[in-house]
Structure formats: C-alpha cells, structure tokens
Amino acid sequence: MHHRAPALDIAIPGLAFDGRQVLGPLRVVLPAGRCTALLGPSGVGKSTLLRLVAGLIAPPDGTRIAAGDGAPLAGRMAWMAQQDLLLPWLRLRENVLLGARLRGQRADVARADALIADVGLAGRERAWPSELSGGMRQRAALARTLMEDRPVVLMDEPFSAVDAPTRHRLQDLAARLLAGRTVLLVTHDPLEAMRLAHKVLVLRGAPATAGEIAVPGAAPPRDTREASVMSAAAALLESLAA
Amino acid sequence: MNGAISRGLVVTAGLILLWQAFVWITDVPPFLLPSPGRVAAVLWERGDIIAGHAAVTLSQILGGLLLGACAGVLAALLLAAFAPARRWLLPVLLVSQAIPVFAIAPLLTLWLGFGMASKVAMAAIIIFFPVASAFLDGLRRTDPGWLDLARSMGAARGAILFRLRVPAALPALASGLRVATAVAPIGAVVGEWVGASAGLGFLMLHANARSQADVMFAALAVLAAIALALWFAVDALLRAAIPWSRETFPDEETTP
Numbered sequence: 001m002h003h004r005a006p007a008l009d010i011a012i013p014g015l016a017f018d019g020r021q022v023l024g025p026l027r028v029v030l031p032a033g034r035c036t037a038l039l040g041p042s043g044v045g046k047s048t049l050l051r052l053v054a055g056l057i058a059p060p061d062g063t064r065i066a067a068g069d070g071a072p073l074a075g076r077m078a079w080m081a082q083q084d085l086l087l088p089w090l091r092l093r094e095n096v097l098l099g100a101r102l103r104g105q106r107a108d109v110a111r112a113d114a115l116i117a118d119v120g121l122a123g124r125e126r127a128w129p130s131e132l133s134g135g136m137r138q139r140a141a142l143a144r145t146l147m148e149d150r151p152v153v154l155m156d157e158p159f160s161a162v163d164a165p166t167r168h169r170l171q172d173l174a175a176r177l178l179a180g181r182t183v184l185l186v187t188h189d190p191l192e193a194m195r196l197a198h199k200v201l202v203l204r205g206a207p208a209t210a211g212e213i214a215v216p217g218a219a220p221p222r223d224t225r226e227a228s229v230m231s232a233a234a235a236l237l238e239s240l241a242a
Numbered sequence: 243m244n245g246a247i248s249r250g251l252v253v254t255a256g257l258i259l260l261w262q263a264f265v266w267i268t269d270v271p272p273f274l275l276p277s278p279g280r281v282a283a284v285l286w287e288r289g290d291i292i293a294g295h296a297a298v299t300l301s302q303i304l305g306g307l308l309l310g311a312c313a314g315v316l317a318a319l320l321l322a323a324f325a326p327a328r329r330w331l332l333p334v335l336l337v338s339q340a341i342p343v344f345a346i347a348p349l350l351t352l353w354l355g356f357g358m359a360s361k362v363a364m365a366a367i368i369i370f371f372p373v374a375s376a377f378l379d380g381l382r383r384t385d386p387g388w389l390d391l392a393r394s395m396g397a398a399r400g401a402i403l404f405r406l407r408v409p410a411a412l413p414a415l416a417s418g419l420r421v422a423t424a425v426a427p428i429g430a431v432v433g434e435w436v437g438a439s440a441g442l443g444f445l446m447l448h449a450n451a452r453s454q455a456d457v458m459f460a461a462l463a464v465l466a467a468i469a470l471a472l473w474f475a476v477d478a479l480l481r482a483a484i485p486w487s488r489e490t491f492p493d494e495e496t497t498p
Contacts (some may be wrong), residue, residue: 056390079394085387088486089409102397102405128486148395 004066004202005151005182006076007032007068010053014207015045022048024207030152030199032068033184035175035220038210039240040203046146046186047156049203053184054079059211067152076151082157084137086144092116093125096144115143119173135166142174152182160188168224171195175221190236194229196220202240213239247474276456284460291445296464298441300431301470302358306365310426311419313366314373318415321374322381323403339371343429347436356437365429369422376421380414381407413487416480423476427469 008030015023022045030036040046051057053065054077067073086095094101096112108134116125117140121132129137138159145153158174159167167189172176175196187193193200196221216228223229258278264270265277285292316365317335321328347364354360384407392402434443442461449457 049258051390054390054394056393075396077394079391081387081390083387085385087388087406087409087414089484098391099395102392102395102401104398104401130486 004069005033005180006071007075007102008073008152008182008184009064009066009068010049012049012052012065013060013062014050015052021207023142024205024209026208028201028210030184031183032182033106034182034198035178035185035196036199036201037151037187037197038201038203039190039193039236039241040185040208044203044206044208046203048176050154050156050184050186051079056104063067073152076150076153077154078145078148080141080145080153080155080158082160084129084141086132086136086137086140090129091125091143092127092129092132092140093233095129095140097145098144099148112143112147115146116140116145118146118177119143135162135170138162138170139173142177146177150181153178155183155185155186157186157188159192167192172221191224191233194233194236195222195224200236202236249457250470261447273275273453273455276459280456281459281463284292284456285463288457288460290300292442292460292464295440295442295445298358299430299434299443299465300468302361302433302441303365303426303468305358305362306369306429307423307426307472309362310366310369311422314370314418314422315377315415317374318377318381319403319408321378322407335371335374338367343432344366347432350433351437356439357480360436361430361433361438361441364433365426368425368429372421372425373415373418376418377411377415380411383414384410412484416484416487417482419476420473423470426472427465431465 008028010026010028010030012023012026014025025050028036028038028049038046038049048057052059052063052189056079059065063071086092087098090098093109093112093116096116097109098168099105099108100107112120113125116122119142121136121139121143124132124136129140132140138161142158145155155174157161162170171192185193185196194215197215200215201210202213203210214232215225216222218226218229218233262278265275276284317331321331321335343364346367347360350360350363354363381403386409388406389402392406397406430441431443431446433442435447438444442465445461446458447454449461
C-alpha cells in the first residue's frame with residue numbers, strides 16, 4: 001500500500017540556538033519504508049532534529065532534506081508528539097478527522113471509523129477526549145496520524161507518557177499499522193528502539209553527531225522474549241548510560 | 243450551583259438581620275438608615291414605579307453587554323489575526339481603559355442625549371475591555387503543541403485561527419464575559435447619574451435629593467438583584483455553551 005514511501009536523506013550543517021551549538025554537522029539517512037529509531041541523552045537535540053525535518057523549526061542555511069524518489073516532501077509527512085494533542089472540544093471521531101477539517105477538505109468518516117476500530121476504540125467514536133484513558137488517548141492520536149495517510153511519519157517519543165504494558169501494546173499496534181512507511185521514531189527507551197526499528201541511531205556529544213547501532217536480525221516488531229532483543233536493548237542502555 | 247445560591251441566601255439573610263439589629267439598637271433616623279422592613283414596605287408600595295425604572299436600567303445593561311461583548315470579541319479577533327493591528331491598536335486599547343468612565347459620561351450624554359443611547363454606550367465601553375483583553379489573552383495562549391500539529395497537517399492561517407485558536411480561547415472569553423457582566427450595571431447607573439429621566443440610577447439620585455433613603459435602598463436592592471440574576475444567567479449559559487471546559491479545583495470536584 002505504501003510502495004511509494006521514499007527514503008529520506010537529511011544533511012544539516014549544524015544548528016545553533018541563541019549562539020549555543022545544539023547539533024553538529026549531521027547526515028542521517030532514513031531507509032525507504034523502514035523504521036529508524038533515534039536515541040540519545042535528553043537535551044542532545046533528538047526532538048530538535050525531528051522538528052527540523054517536520055518543518056516546525058526553520059532549517060539553518062545549507063540544510064538539505066531530500067526524498068529518495070526526488071519528489072518534494074511537502075504534504076508527505078505526518079507528525080506525532082509525546083502528548084496526544086487531542087482537542088478537548090472535539091469528540092474522538094472529529095479529532096481523528098482534524099487534518100481534513102483544518103485543510104477544508106471533505107471528511108472521510110468511514111475511513112476515520114475504520115482507523116478508530118483498528119486502534120481498538122470502536123464504539124468510542126463520540127467520546128470526549130477527557131473521557132478516555134491515557135493509553136486510549138494515545139491510540140486516538142495514532143489513528144489521527146494514520147488518517148493523514150502520509151508515507152513519511154515522524155514520531156517524537158509517542159508512547160513515553162503511558163505505562164509499560166500499555167506502551168508494549170501500542171508498539172505492536174504502531175508496528176502493524178505503520179508497516180511500509182518511512183518512520184523516524186525519537187525515543188529514549190532502548191527496548192522500544194530494539195523492538196520497532198530497522199535501524200537505530202544514537203545522537204551524542206555537544207554539538208551532537210549520530211552513530212549507528214547494530215539491531216537484531218528479526219523483523220520488527222521483535223519479540224521481547226528473544227534473548228537477542230533483550231541483550232541488544234541492554235547493550236544500548238549501557239552505552240547510553242555510559 | 244444550588245448550594246452556592248442557598249449559601250448566598252443564608253449570608254444575605256444574616257446581613258439583613260444584623261442591619262435590622264443595628265437600626266433597633268442605635269435608633270438611627272430613617273432618613274439616614276432605614277430599617278430593612280421599611281425598605282421592604284417601599285418596595286411593595288412603589289413596586290410598579292421601581293419596576294418601570296428597573297426595566298429601563300436592565301435594557302441598558304443588556305444592550306451594553308451585547309454591544310460591548312461583540313465589539314470586544316471583534317477587536318480581539320482583529321488583534322490576533324493581524325500583527326500590525328496588535329502593534330498599533332494595543333496601546334489604544336490600554337489607553338481606553340485608563341480613562342475613567344466617569345470622565346467621559348458627560349460627553350457621551352452631550353453627544354448621544356439623555357436617553358438610552360448614552361447609557362448603552364457607557365456600559366458597552368466598560369464591558370469592552372475585559373472581554374477584549376481576556377479573549378485576546380486566550381487567543382495568544384493556544385497550546386504550542388496544537389499549533390505544531392496544525393502546521394504539520396498543512397492548515398491555513400484562517401483555519402488555525404477559527405478552528406484552533408478561537409475554540410481554545412473560549413474558556414478565557416467566558417471569564418471575560420463573567421467579569422463584564424459583573425461590571426455592566428456600573429456603566430448604566432453612572433450614565434443615569436450624569437443625566438437621565440428614567441432608570442434606577444435616576445431614581446436613586448432623585449430620592450437622594452429628597453432624603454428618601456428608603457427609596458434609595460429599595461432601588462439599590464433591585465439593582466443588586468438584577469446584577470446577581472444576570473451574573474448567574476450568563477454563568478449558566480457559558481457553562482452550557484462550553485461543556486468541555488473543566489474546572490479543576492480539587493476541593494470543588496465532589497461538592498458542586
């Protein structure tokens with residue numbers, strides 16, 4: 001369904017905020033149709049890099065963000081944040097349809113309801129966000145992200161605000177529903193990275209540069225009962241804590 | 243809210259009892275401080291006259307509320323939508339609030355006459371500022387995450403304003419409208435003091451000149467009742483209109 005998900009080649013000459021160098025010269029390649037996890041100590045600039053790719057902060061001169069298929073990236077990316085960002089004055093279905101509402105397009109209610117069912121919230125289409133639990137709200141946010149149907153999905157610690165079992169289920173759900181898209185997943189959870197990512201990058205240093213970490217051979221979502229997954233996550237944790 | 247009303251009634255009854263006791267003990271002459279009983283008697287005997295004046299004042303308050311709230315909402319939208327408007331008009335907005343309404347009341351009477359128009363204008367001027375400033379404050383405090391989301395979805399500027407900033411600012415607008423409702427009677431009554439031929443303010447001024455303290459108190463009581471009823475009505479309307487705006491004082495969640 002997403003054969004056309006492009007690879008992303010991101011080259012940044014460095015980024016400074018208020019004279020402080022946040023990111024060093026970086027080159028990050030996101031393989032087409034694959035999930036790339038980005039880790040690193042907090043404050044290193046993971047979210048900044050993701051927001052830069054998402055177009056939410058002005059890119060510094062010399063930045064090059066190119067799709068592998070050569071076509072422009074505008075309108076081909078969706079963004080999902082750590083907070084669910086559901087609008088409290090809209091019911092669940094209307095929140096999932098937000099993109100169409102904001103662009104003044106016709107709302108595809110049937111597809112929204114199908115996605116709501118996909119994330120396990122069938123029957124709650126008319127619920128207010130305040131009536132949903134944290135995990136349900138994050139699933140609603142995932143449905144809203146999928147509703148955008150973009151080949152490139154940028155996720156900024158999307159499951160870090162929920163408890164561990166809920167996070168585990170959300171990861172399975174995301175891996176299933178995002179399969180075939182080019183995903184950049186910013187996370188601080190080594191296990192999440194080792195479960196979901198085809199490629200794991202670690203940002204470190206000041207200004208930060210990226211290094212690649214080997215991942216287990218199996219295809220995501222990987223089984224946490226596999227010794228290779230747990231040991232890779234443990235090794236990643238040790239290297240992040242070092 | 244029923245609890246709030248009954249508590250208010252208990253407090254009011256207590257104050258009236260204190261007042262009656264004070265009059266009994268000090269034997270103060272009625273032209274200085276009439277007893278609550280005497281005020282009630284005036285309310286009963288001259289009810290039709292007082293009601294007529296009250297209707298005039300109430301319609302001035304409502305007119306001012308409508309006009310001032312609309313102007314305030316429009317001004318806030320204009321300032322939120324256009325950065326140059328913010329730079330040029332925000333100082334004007336502040337200056338408009340710095341001028342005491344007492345100072346312009348005679349001018350408004352001169353320009354708009356002794357009838358309703360000058361009082362409606364006065365109330366509208368008083369109401370305009372709290373509505374405009376509260377709404378503008380709400381409009382500029384939209385959650386940055388929501389704005390990021392809207393931008394990542396490719397929303398147009400107009401859609402961001404009307405589908406994101408405006409709904410997010412409705413609770414702030416409601417606060418402004420509550421304040422406006424509370425101060426609206428001031429505008430109408432000040433206008434009547436400066437020059438009028440009807441209204442509760444006119445009645446009070448008239449009674450004061452004739453040392454009819456009981457009539458003054460009766461008019462005051464009616465004015466207070468109007469202000470309270472108006473506030474509760476507006477509050478109930480706003481709550482019904484913005485059901486998703488939750489109040490989060492932890493000690494008020496269980497005892498409404």
